[in-house]
Amino acid sequence: MKKINIKELAKLVNLSISTVSKAIRDSHEISEQTKNTVLEAAEKFGYAPNPYASSLRKKKSKTIAVILPEVADNFFSLAINGIHSVAELKNYHVLIYLSHEKVELEKNIIAHCCSGRVDGVLISISDETANADHFHKLQNENIPFVFFDREFENFNTTKVITNDFECGYLSAKHLLDRGCSHPVFLSISPSLPICNKRAEGFTAAITEAGIDTGKQDTIIYCTGSQEEIFDQIKKLLHKKNHADGMVASVERLAMQIYMACVESAIRIPEDLKVIAFSTLETAPILNPSLTTITQPAFDIGKTATELLFTMIEASNKTAVKNATVVLPSRLIERNSTLRID
Amino acid sequence: MKKINIKELAKLVNLSISTVSKAIRDSHEISEQTKNTVLEAAEKFGYAPNPYASSLRKKKSKTIAVILPEVADNFFSLAINGIHSVAELKNYHVLIYLSHEKVELEKNIIAHCCSGRVDGVLISISDETANADHFHKLQNENIPFVFFDREFENFNTTKVITNDFECGYLSAKHLLDRGCSHPVFLSISPSLPICNKRAEGFTAAITEAGIDTGKQDTIIYCTGSQEEIFDQIKKLLHKKNHADGMVASVERLAMQIYMACVESAIRIPEDLKVIAFSTLETAPILNPSLTTITQPAFDIGKTATELLFTMIEASNKTAVKNATVVLPSRLIERNSTLRID
Numbered sequence: 001m002k003k004i005n006i007k008e009l010a011k012l013v014n015l016s017i018s019t020v021s022k023a024i025r026d027s028h029e030i031s032e033q034t035k036n037t038v039l040e041a042a043e044k045f046g047y048a049p050n051p052y053a054s055s056l057r058k059k060k061s062k063t064i065a066v067i068l069p070e071v072a073d074n075f076f077s078l079a080i081n082g083i084h085s086v087a088e089l090k091n092y093h094v095l096i097y098l099s100h101e102k103v104e105l106e107k108n109i110i111a112h113c114c115s116g117r118v119d120g121v122l123i124s125i126s127d128e129t130a131n132a133d134h135f136h137k138l139q140n141e142n143i144p145f146v147f148f149d150r151e152f153e154n155f156n157t158t159k160v161i162t163n164d165f166e167c168g169y170l171s172a173k174h175l176l177d178r179g180c181s182h183p184v185f186l187s188i189s190p191s192l193p194i195c196n197k198r199a200e201g202f203t204a205a206i207t208e209a210g211i212d213t214g215k216q217d218t219i220i221y222c223t224g225s226q227e228e229i230f231d232q233i234k235k236l237l238h239k240k241n242h243a244d245g246m247v248a249s250v251e252r253l254a255m256q257i258y259m260a261c262v263e264s265a266i267r268i269p270e271d272l273k274v275i276a277f278s279t280l281e282t283a284p285i286l287n288p289s290l291t292t293i294t295q296p297a298f299d300i301g302k303t304a305t306e307l308l309f310t311m312i313e314a315s316n317k318t319a320v321k322n323a324t325v326v327l328p329s330r331l332i333e334r335n336s337t338l339r340i341d
Numbered sequence: 342m343k344k345i346n347i348k349e350l351a352k353l354v355n356l357s358i359s360t361v362s363k364a365i366r367d368s369h370e371i372s373e374q375t376k377n378t379v380l381e382a383a384e385k386f387g388y389a390p391n392p393y394a395s396s397l398r399k400k401k402s403k404t405i406a407v408i409l410p411e412v413a414d415n416f417f418s419l420a421i422n423g424i425h426s427v428a429e430l431k432n433y434h435v436l437i438y439l440s441h442e443k444v445e446l447e448k449n450i451i452a453h454c455c456s457g458r459v460d461g462v463l464i465s466i467s468d469e470t471a472n473a474d475h476f477h478k479l480q481n482e483n484i485p486f487v488f489f490d491r492e493f494e495n496f497n498t499t500k501v502i503t504n505d506f507e508c509g510y511l512s513a514k515h516l517l518d519r520g521c522s523h524p525v526f527l528s529i530s531p532s533l534p535i536c537n538k539r540a541e542g543f544t545a546a547i548t549e550a551g552i553d554t555g556k557q558d559t560i561i562y563c564t565g566s567q568e569e570i571f572d573q574i575k576k577l578l579h580k581k582n583h584a585d586g587m588v589a590s591v592e593r594l595a596m597q598i599y600m601a602c603v604e605s606a607i608r609i610p611e612d613l614k615v616i617a618f619s620t621l622e623t624a625p626i627l628n629p630s631l632t633t634i635t636q637p638a639f640d641i642g643k644t645a646t647e648l649l650f651t652m653i654e655a656s657n658k659t660a661v662k663n664a665t666v667v668l669p670s671r672l673i674e675r676n677s678t679l680r681i682d
Binding site for chain 2: 063070071072074076077078080081084088093094095096097098100105108109112117255258259262280281282284285286287288289
């Protein structure tokens, strides 16, 4: 059978070339009905995308982008090492972009990635990100992407995350077990899914234990500059009957809790027990050593990158599109939550 | 006067267009004599590069690259923030590339940067980098670049560094003042200029104090994997009459010294005093708090980027070509070097 080109196909189904092209690339802009019409006609009349042009379009840059909020957090440093471990084998370049927790910057970066510069994108979203328009843009350009650690919830794409709800639950249980009667959870954002899941798990354990306290007392949002957050934590510690246990939802909050305790002459673990979501290398040599929920950061980066390459290399990119991989974190008990009897 | 184009100019001086183009771009591939011939003829016959094409060539990407060995070191995280603070004002994208201390990767990255992808490059070299061929390549492509922190010595370009010799000297003096009689300096590379300068300063202070010890005893090279370095440090600590003071030339060595001391039941500062070149945020809350030589990491990144933009924006890129800016570090004394009387 003689093969037809995209122009001829468009004419046959009475649609624009651009619509047909989008339908074939499985763009979300095109309705399922139109996609079916186009794909049926393509099969019937023998249309196949030019494999050379298609390969050029798909694989020309040998570069992937990593978009993440910051590198000062040890989690991201380790995840980057995991990402590099895969990209190096594939002989790919890795471009790291930082959003500095700003959604506007994140949008700009994604626009920058849409110009054929990269073959795929790994994203951990900023704490400001509240809508998915820019992720739709990536999908629309048919650039494979994977969320790692910080996903945008209810968005259909591949994601590699950890068991945040369960770990939030564990963190509260651990504090209660070690003798706390009024533990609180410190979050950095009311919109960031990972923080919310951790907070929900925390709340579930508190409720289960029959501790009756309004939500505003147990989940505390620490936002603003580092200095503002530091002042906020000091204020919490100066309150009468302040919390006797704190969960730091991200690494940098743990540092600030420790520093605030030094300044306020509050003893860890005697006056306050502390547990942090953190992969901090110095956790065992802090004063006192810090109990952590340690994420498999390297493996999260590595797995996300392996999945991204499966998508980049697949002829049919929809194959692995909506996988969700959950790699469990684990609680490492140290002296900051030592039971004092 | 009628203007001539580059083809006509090449014919007039009897050289290839490519040679004339390189001469005008001040490439190091072209001899000074040829450059003079070309520039004189260009002036005489009224050749001027097309300003529009030239501006396109120079500024089309609105992107700068940062090449550095790792992000797990807090110095680089802070320097990146300094770099971003300038790039954001200029509305430029920042691409971060990691060499993972491998010179081959560093070379690949520079080749990747040479394709019009970026308008300028900031580099902190890997600990393996022993020749400057790839930096010549950048110069040759007329891409402005600036060394920050880890420079390649004796290479003519702009650099922003700190006072490494002086700080090495200070670190030894400090240990001697606090009662050490046999301090050693831990380096990560025999070829990395910043480590060597720090080691030279250290040796100068030791010699000045009249301490007689062969070089191999006071300067120790910790190379290999993290595990190998950890074992090497433990062996040092298990020696009879082991050192009573250690300078960590980079941040990660400080962590390893602390961990090795915990495992070997060696007390800091009683049995061993420790000082580290480090911007570690957790230095004040370590057990014991860590004395540091703290580099102005943010300002080094910021200043390097400001200089890079001066070069990118200058019509004559040679204007700021060979500036060396030295931003001083400072010693912050904490409990890891406490005098025990």
